[in-house]
Amino acid sequence: MGDKDSHPSAEDINREITNLILESRPRPFSVESVRVSGQVHTKPWVFSSAFGPFYSSKTLGGVLSASQTVHDRLARLGIFSEVDIGLDASPTGGDAVDVVLRVKERPRLFIKTGTEIGTSDGSLTTSVNVRNVFGGAETIHGSAVYGMETDAALSSATSARDASFASSASTAFTLVAAKPLWANPDHVVEVGVGKSDKSQLRYSSFVETETGLTANYKTLFPLGTAEVGYSSQWRHVHNLSSNASMSIRSSAGHTLKSALHATLSHDVRDDPVLPTSGHAARVTAEVAHPSLGGDVVGAKVDGELSLGRKLGHGFSVQAGLRAGLLVPLAGYTTRVNDRWFLGGPTTVRGFRHHGIGPKDGEDALGGDAFWAAGVSLFTPVPWLGEGPIKGHLFANVGGLGILKDGPTAPALLDLVSNPSASAGAGIAVRFSIARLELNYCLPLAMRRGDDARVGWQLGLGVQFL
Amino acid sequence: MNLNNAVSAIHNTFRPLTDAWQSFTDRFPLHLAEEQFLPHPVPNTSDGVAELFLLPPRTDSADGLSFDVDCLLAQAYARMTSYPHVVRFTVNSDMSPNGRLPLLAAADGRLLAGKDVIDEIQSKSQHSEDTEELPFIALADLDLRVAFLHHFLLVPANSNHITSPWYDAHYASPISWILFYLEQRKARRWVEARKLDTEYIASTRSALASISTYITSRTPSSAPSLFDATLFAYLHHLLSTTAPDTHISKVVAGAGDVVTSIVSDPPSSG
Numbered sequence: 141m142g143d144k145d146s147h148p149s150a151e152d153i154n155r156e157i158t159n160l161i162l163e164s165r166p167r168p169f170s171v172e173s174v175r176v177s178g179q180v181h182t183k184p185w186v187f188s189s190a191f192g193p194f195y196s197s198k199t200l201g202g203v204l205s206a207s208q209t210v211h212d213r214l215a216r217l218g219i220f221s222e223v224d225i226g227l228d229a230s231p232t233g234g235d236a237v238d239v240v241l242r243v244k245e246r247p248r249l250f251i252k253t254g255t256e257i258g259t260s261d262g263s264l265t266t267s268v269n270v271r272n273v274f275g276g277a278e279t280i281h282g283s284a285v286y287g288m289e290t291d292a293a294l295s296s297a298t299s300a301r302d303a304s305f306a307s308s309a310s311t312a313f314t315l316v317a318a319k320p321l322w323a324n325p326d327h328v329v330e331v332g333v334g335k336s337d338k339s340q341l342r343y344s345s346f347v348e349t350e351t352g353l354t355a356n357y358k359t360l361f362p363l364g365t366a367e368v369g370y371s372s373q374w375r376h377v378h379n380l381s382s383n384a385s386m387s388i389r390s391s392a393g394h395t396l397k398s399a400l401h402a403t404l405s406h407d408v409r410d411d412p413v414l415p416t417s418g419h420a421a422r423v424t425a426e427v428a429h430p431s432l433g434g435d436v437v438g439a440k441v442d443g444e445l446s447l448g449r450k451l452g453h454g455f456s457v458q459a460g461l462r463a464g465l466l467v468p469l470a471g472y473t474t475r476v477n478d479r480w481f482l483g484g485p486t487t488v489r490g491f492r493h494h495g496i497g498p499k500d501g502e503d504a505l506g507g508d509a510f511w512a513a514g515v516s517l518f519t520p521v522p523w524l525g526e527g528p529i530k531g532h533l534f535a536n537v538g539g540l541g542i543l544k545d546g547p548t549a550p551a552l553l554d555l556v557s558n559p560s561a562s563a564g565a566g567i568a569v570r571f572s573i574a575r576l577e578l579n580y581c582l583p584l585a586m587r588r589g590d591d592a593r594v595g596w597q598l599g600l601g602v603q604f605l
Numbered sequence: 606m607n608l609n610n611a612v613s614a615i616h617n618t619f620r621p622l623t624d625a626w627q628s629f630t631d632r633f634p635l636h637l638a639e640e641q642f643l644p645h646p647v648p649n650t651s652d653g654v655a656e657l658f659l660l661p662p663r664t665d666s667a668d669g670l671s672f673d674v675d676c677l678l679a680q681a682y683a684r685m686t687s688y689p690h691v692v693r694f695t696v697n698s699d700m701s702p703n704g705r706l707p708l709l710a711a712a713d714g715r716l717l718a719g720k721d722v723i724d725e726i727q728s729k730s731q732h733s734e735d736t737e738e739l740p741f742i743a744l745a746d747l748d749l750r751v752a753f754l755h756h757f758l759l760v761p762a763n764s765n766h767i768t769s770p771w772y773d774a775h776y777a778s779p780i781s782w783i784l785f786y787l788e789q790r791k792a793r794r795w796v797e798a799r800k801l802d803t804e805y806i807a808s809t810r811s812a813l814a815s816i817s818t819y820i821t822s823r824t825p826s827s828a829p830s831l832f833d834a835t836l837f838a839y840l841h842h843l844l845s846t847t848a849p850d851t852h853i854s855k856v857v858a859g860a861g862d863v864v865t866s867i868v869s870d871p872p873s874s875g
Binding site for chain 2: 380394434554
């Protein structure tokens with residue numbers, strides 16, 4: 141008993157230190173100097189620009205709080221694998237301390253290559269990351285994909301004229317350079333160039349090649365994150381299927397779209413993949429005009445809202461709303477690659493991907509305006525408790541349309557008053573980066589031409605309605 | 606009882622249940638509304654005549670005749686043979702099944718491109734194909750095409766003065782510059798694969814002489830033919846432009862019989 145009393149436990153020591161710190165927080169304190177060790181490529185100003193909070197601290201509590209702030213700021217730059225901050229007695233004595241910062245820089249160069257080979261296609265992927273390029277926490281990320289696809293001669297899509305094995309190669313790449321302003325990860329400027337092929341052959345009989353550049357500024361605002369930027373994209377709609385509709389053919393060809401855009405996001409959900417509480421909101425606006433370069437004229441705005449609530453006993457409810465409006469200006473006629481698409485397991489369940497809205501033959505034409513709403517009830521599954529598998533009941537509704545005469549009240553009212561809707565039940569599984577759903581769907585209402593069916597639907601994605 | 610019988614028995618046992626479920630799901634969707642959007646018919650003309658999609662005219666000309674040889678051939682031939690159609694000018698070559706204009710949306714809804722356009726117009730023409738003309742059409746398709754491409758794409762003074770502004774007028778910069786460069790490169794490769802740079806003027810002169818001989822010797826006909834349309838397509842722009850470099854224009858203008866033959870019955874736009 142006597143030994144126990146003379147040797148306090150680790151818990152006692154921790155408690156005593158915590159109490160000591162708490163009691164000493166108001167004690168006057170100042171930082172005499174900051175010593176940095178472990179930096180190799182990082183410029184000294186990256187550290188000095190982060191040390192402001194140290195020098196403005198007047199108490200021990202202030203110094204500790206500043207340590208946390210500085211630690212977060214340096215860690216979020218993404219160039220250090222370790223950031224440790226310690227306090228040391230100052231040679232001048234008194235209430236002054238020296239801050240000792242130890243960092244370990246992450247490797248500057250990271251290269252990844254991969255090859256995928258299938259029966260009739262293959263691709264080579266290369267990805268390069270360069271961190272801390274000039275010592276100011278700049279990053280450069282580049283990736284490139286070289287793909288080769290061979291169409292078999294017996295493919296129904298191949299015309300008799302081309303009845304031989306035809307190979308097509310495609311190249312896609314992105315190169316993005318980012319720099320945190322004043323080494324502050326809350327203010328980042330990004331410049332990127334890229335080229336990509338987006339195949340819409342399955343739903344709309346065309347391939348779109350986009351080549352262009354973007355410049356963005358990302359920052360924080362009191363409610364979340366904000367992004368403003370400029371993009372200029374050379375868009376080429378080509379490689380139409382032999383049975384492509386005339387509406388798609390009219391949208392083919394070259395356009396140059398240059399636009400200013402802004403996005404505000406706010407997200408306080410407990411989980412972006414399968415939220416059970418909190419809410420998120422996003423709104424994006426874009427204006428394209430020839431004065432910015434190009435031949436596309438229009439304004440576009442879209443947004444989404446998501447709410448989650450716990451109901452107790454493992455039950456939770458999630459509700460979502462999305463809407464968008466595209467307004468062509470100066471007589472511009474919207475093209476298929478300007479518009480939105482709707483339908484599929486991540487938007488309005490029970491409908492096929494791009495299965496809602498205007499069609500010409502088999503081709504989905506997209507819409508200038510859309511709205512979609514949904515409510516999902518997640519339930520515990522017997523014997524699985526609080527695991528990642530949930531029971532799922534849902535109801536979805538939405539509409540998508542082409543506004544031939546612009547966004548007139550009757551046209552918008554028609555979209556709202558004649559929606560496509562579905563309901564159903566199934567299971568939802570939360571994986572680390574995505575959600576998998578398997579639902580039995582019943583389409584309740586639809587427009588002629590919509591592509592829906594009664595039965596099971598599998599969905600994999602991150603953002604579900 | 607074998608496996609098939611067992612499966613059949615199970616199936617029969619649950620049949621009332623599955624039938625009931627089937628009749629329940631057959632009721633969906635409960636509400637079916639009309640389409641929100643109806644696409645245009647093909648062809649999209651008020652009287653149902655064919656639509657002929659062509660590359661636009663020269664920017665310095667108001668004659669309404671396509672600047673592209675193949676498009677102008679289809680335009681001229683359709684006009685000469687009174688094929689019922691409406692002309693639509695567009696730079697959207699990708700809309701065509703073969704990626705090149707002209708594109709004909711026939712009255713029956715078929716989309717035709719390349720040689721099929723000429724065949725369609727010819728099939729509605731009351732005049733049959735004259736096989737005597739075929740070698741001269743082939744001659745024009747080689748030598749006069751080389752002359753055309755040289756004049757408008759490969760002679761810098763002319764391409765900068767006439768062809769580059771056409772691209773600037775129909776595409777946003779810098780796409781216009783890139784597409785113009787690509788077209789120049791394609792033309793250069795096509796020409797270099799067939800002719801030496803130094804011999805194209807001589808071969809043009811020779812081709813025109815052969816054609817001139819044929820024109821003077823052929824049986825006069827009241828109906829214009831594919832040969833006439835071909836000749837017009839190649840020579841119209843060479844004769845009607847005011848280009849800084851006039852080497853080819855002068856050669857063409859010197860072929861009096863040939864010029865007379867196309868000037869005597871020019872197709873108007875339409």
